[in-house]
Amino acid sequence: MDILKGLIKKNGSKILLIVLDGLGGLPVKDGRTELELARTPNLDELVKKSATGMHVPVDYGITPGSGPGHLGLFGYDPVRYQIGRGILEALGLGMEVKDTDIAVRGNYATVRYENGTPVVVDRRAGRIPTEENRRITQKLQESIKEIDGVQIILKPGMEHRFAVIFRFPEPLPPGSDEINDTDPQEVGKTPLKAQGKNPNAEKVAEIVNKFVERAAQILKDEPKANYILLRGFSQKPDIPTMEERFGVKPCCIAVYPMYKGLASLVGMDIIEFNGNTVQDEIETLKRVWNEYDFFFVHIKKTDSYGEDGNYEGKISVIEDFDKHLPQFLELKPDVLAITGDHSTPSIIKGHSWHPVPLLIHSPYVLGGTSERFTERECLKGELGIIPAQKIMQLLLANAGRLKKFGA
Amino acid sequence: MDILKGLIKKNGSKILLIVLDGLGGLPVKDGRTELELARTPNLDELVKKSATGMHVPVDYGITPGSGPGHLGLFGYDPVRYQIGRGILEALGLGMEVKDTDIAVRGNYATVRYENGTPVVVDRRAGRIPTEENRRITQKLQESIKEIDGVQIILKPGMEHRFAVIFRFPEPLPPGSDEINDTDPQEVGKTPLKAQGKNPNAEKVAEIVNKFVERAAQILKDEPKANYILLRGFSQKPDIPTMEERFGVKPCCIAVYPMYKGLASLVGMDIIEFNGNTVQDEIETLKRVWNEYDFFFVHIKKTDSYGEDGNYEGKISVIEDFDKHLPQFLELKPDVLAITGDHSTPSIIKGHSWHPVPLLIHSPYVLGGTSERFTERECLKGELGIIPAQKIMQLLLANAGRLKKFGA
Numbered sequence: 001m002d003i004l005k006g007l008i009k010k011n012g013s014k015i016l017l018i019v020l021d022g023l024g025g026l027p028v029k030d031g032r033t034e035l036e037l038a039r040t041p042n043l044d045e046l047v048k049k050s051a052t053g054m055h056v057p058v059d060y061g062i063t064p065g066s067g068p069g070h071l072g073l074f075g076y077d078p079v080r081y082q083i084g085r086g087i088l089e090a091l092g093l094g095m096e097v098k099d100t101d102i103a104v105r106g107n108y109a110t111v112r113y114e115n116g117t118p119v120v121v122d123r124r125a126g127r128i129p130t131e132e133n134r135r136i137t138q139k140l141q142e143s144i145k146e147i148d149g150v151q152i153i154l155k156p157g158m159e160h161r162f163a164v165i166f167r168f169p170e171p172l173p174p175g176s177d178e179i180n181d182t183d184p185q186e187v188g189k190t191p192l193k194a195q196g197k198n199p200n201a202e203k204v205a206e207i208v209n210k211f212v213e214r215a216a217q218i219l220k221d222e223p224k225a226n227y228i229l230l231r232g233f234s235q236k237p238d239i240p241t242m243e244e245r246f247g248v249k250p251c252c253i254a255v256y257p258m259y260k261g262l263a264s265l266v267g268m269d270i271i272e273f274n275g276n277t278v279q280d281e282i283e284t285l286k287r288v289w290n291e292y293d294f295f296f297v298h299i300k301k302t303d304s305y306g307e308d309g310n311y312e313g314k315i316s317v318i319e320d321f322d323k324h325l326p327q328f329l330e331l332k333p334d335v336l337a338i339t340g341d342h343s344t345p346s347i348i349k350g351h352s353w354h355p356v357p358l359l360i361h362s363p364y365v366l367g368g369t370s371e372r373f374t375e376r377e378c379l380k381g382e383l384g385i386i387p388a389q390k391i392m393q394l395l396l397a398n399a400g401r402l403k404k405f406g407a
Numbered sequence: 408m409d410i411l412k413g414l415i416k417k418n419g420s421k422i423l424l425i426v427l428d429g430l431g432g433l434p435v436k437d438g439r440t441e442l443e444l445a446r447t448p449n450l451d452e453l454v455k456k457s458a459t460g461m462h463v464p465v466d467y468g469i470t471p472g473s474g475p476g477h478l479g480l481f482g483y484d485p486v487r488y489q490i491g492r493g494i495l496e497a498l499g500l501g502m503e504v505k506d507t508d509i510a511v512r513g514n515y516a517t518v519r520y521e522n523g524t525p526v527v528v529d530r531r532a533g534r535i536p537t538e539e540n541r542r543i544t545q546k547l548q549e550s551i552k553e554i555d556g557v558q559i560i561l562k563p564g565m566e567h568r569f570a571v572i573f574r575f576p577e578p579l580p581p582g583s584d585e586i587n588d589t590d591p592q593e594v595g596k597t598p599l600k601a602q603g604k605n606p607n608a609e610k611v612a613e614i615v616n617k618f619v620e621r622a623a624q625i626l627k628d629e630p631k632a633n634y635i636l637l638r639g640f641s642q643k644p645d646i647p648t649m650e651e652r653f654g655v656k657p658c659c660i661a662v663y664p665m666y667k668g669l670a671s672l673v674g675m676d677i678i679e680f681n682g683n684t685v686q687d688e689i690e691t692l693k694r695v696w697n698e699y700d701f702f703f704v705h706i707k708k709t710d711s712y713g714e715d716g717n718y719e720g721k722i723s724v725i726e727d728f729d730k731h732l733p734q735f736l737e738l739k740p741d742v743l744a745i746t747g748d749h750s751t752p753s754i755i756k757g758h759s760w761h762p763v764p765l766l767i768h769s770p771y772v773l774g775g776t777s778e779r780f781t782e783r784e785c786l787k788g789e790l791g792i793i794p795a796q797k798i799m800q801l802l803l804a805n806a807g808r809l810k811k812f813g814a
Contacts (some may be wrong), residue, residue, distance in 0.1 A: 026771060059410055059797070061801040061809060062410060062795070062809065063812060064811070064813060065811050066814070068812055068813040078813065082813060083813065089814075119462075346768075355789070355791075375773055379787070379789055379791075
């Protein structure tokens with residue numbers, strides 16, 4: 001049950017959600033975290049006038065991928081709405097996915113033939129160069145545009161990786177993606193046939209098998225990438241849009257395709273722009289400020305440096321953001337939230353389960369609880385430690401966009 | 408849905424969970440709790456480098472028994488998995504319970520006969536001495552070893568109390584324990600016949616009634632304990648083991664039968680040893696350290712003194728544990744958790760509903776939030792106030808035993 005149902009009202013107020021990817025950290029130098037080590041005079045000033053707290057992206061001890069991390073921030077239960085591997089891969093490569101689509105991750109592989117039967121020699125085709133991948137994928141795409149009325153859309157990734165979308169003429173019923181991987185996961189084995197676990201999935205599997213056969217024919221003379229293995233068949237989850245659920249007109253300002261893709265899944269308009277700096281994002285935000293009322297701005301590099309274990313790099317991204325903060329404030333959003341989608345502590349070199357600092361600024365906060373925007377200071381805040389998916393409710397409330405519940 | 412499903416991985420890391428029974432308290436002298444009054448230099452040092460918080464054993468305001476208190480700590484929803492009274496009594500007396508068993512609590516009672524019908528004169532047979540109980544129970548056990556192929560296993564408790572296990576040849580379907588108490592709860596009434604609420608329970612009730620009749624026959628010349636009354640028929644709950652759910656190989660080091668029994672319900676190996684001190688438990692822990700990867704160590708006396716209202720006794724147990732803490736640390740567990748199964752404030756002289764201090768030590772904590780391991784200091788910690796059943800997820804995460812959720 002959605003408690004917001006019937007409570008939503010519209011009032012033209014503007015909500016700005018800034019996500020510093022992988023923001024949260026752990027002590028990395030002199031017992032201090034990346035946020036504690038960073039010099040952030042503007043955040044220091046803002047945080048004292050803001051509601052602070054921590055959010056748990058999925059559940060205690062659970063390390064979220066980018067999909068669940070963002071869905072939670074967008075107000076969706078990340079356990080209920082799970083995004084399949086194939087869809088995420090396609091989104092990450094900047095492909096559009098529709099409710100008529102089955103998406104899947106592909107590997108180019110090397111096989112030898114024994115009496116006409118393929119046997120896997122290398123599941124990654126010797127990790128062919130990305131350039132080689134692009135050439136081969138283009139060759140495949142030019143040769144296979146559709147199969148039995150189903151459009152085939154290919155996109156190369158890095159090295160041996162690519163994504164395929166099977167675009168059907170009609171929306172697909174739930175469960176149409178219940179198809180096994182064709183990757184046998186072991187050298188010396190024959191690739192598996194795709195098999196559907198139900199009648200709808202069987203129809204999809206039939207197209208998949210024809211596609212694999214035709215690809216093998218086209219690739220048969222390639223020295224390394226002479227076969228394809230497919231994993232993670234998935235369809236677009238059936239998610240109500242943010243406009244439907246929250247009554248906002250939302251847009252996304254992000255550099256990386258994955259985050260634009262995730263935003264598009266919940267119905268955000270994706271604002272395209274040139275450049276990849278925070279300043280470029282601010283210019284874009286200014287440009288569309290009058291057209292929307294919910295703005296998701298994504299800053300990626302906090303996570304990238306955290307994944308590299310480069311705490312100085314992570315600190316520099318935080319400090320760079322802090323320098324730009326006044327420009328965000330100049331836009332005078334009615335509600336401003338700053339947080340991360342999960343923690344990426346430099347000492348872990350990866351996503352982690354730790355709660356993430358959260359700041360909400362509006363005229364309707366207590367404030368005065370945290371001295372800085374850090375993990376330990378946000379623990380003292382008025383929001384407490386809350387599930388990520390509850391943040392959206394707080395933003396709507398602070399924006400005056402929720403009616404009273406009950407009389 | 409169990410969010411951990413599909414996320415579990417094994418890596419050989421070791422998790423040590425130390426439970427000081429009834430640990431939490433309330434102000435009892437000079438406005439300070441037992442933990443605040445205790446001198447705990449080793450905990451004081453450890454807590455600064457640890458994640459701290461409080462856990463709610465079952466739900467806000469709910470005072471847990473030992474069963475729910477421990478099931479929560481073991482990672483099980485204590486509301487979903489309820490342990491029947493008979494099972495708990497049998498476990499407390501050190502009896503093994505199987506999925507073929509119905510267990511029940513018994514009272515020796517005094518009845519008089521009116522026209523051959525028993526009428527209760529004393530529901531507790533004048534609280535006969537435990538020695539007397541042992542003699543009578545042995546007499547019963549020697550006379551009744553089985554009824555219609557169902558093994559009868561008796562064990563004396565304190566004073567007039569005992570436990571019976573009806574061991575059937577086959578595992579029993581759920582609901583086989585839906586049988587009324589035979590204790591009429593009032594003097595002057597006739598003991599009730601056991602009646603099953605469904606066909607499986609009816610079969611059990613038939614054996615129960617035969618057992619009661621034969622016992623009455625054997626006891627008829629006893630001056631006081633000439634009848635038996637039975638309460639709390641129950642069967643072993645259908646609980647997946649910790650190994651199945653969490654991928655750990657767990658063992659239990661405890662002195663009291665009840666806790667060994669609870670641990671055995673979730674599939675822990677029970678390590679037997681001589682002695683009953685913390686030092687004896689440490690020696691045992693060292694002995695089996697290489698054989699397991701999850702260790703549950705139970706320390707009882709914090710609760711016992713709390714129940715007696717003896718706060719000085721409770722403090723002395725906390726201080727004694729603190730002296731032994733360095734020996735636990737010398738084992739270098741990858742993750743160490745210290746907490747209680749519930750609070751037993753000396754001023755209440757019983758279990759209570761209050762949240763319980765929790766400390767988790769691993770390389771992946773923020774730390775620096777609490778100065779001491781006390782109720783008021785743990786409230787400042789990075790874990791917040793969490794349901795007991797989430798602790799296990801946090802321990803697995805800190806041990807590196809959980810994969811990422813979603814891509």
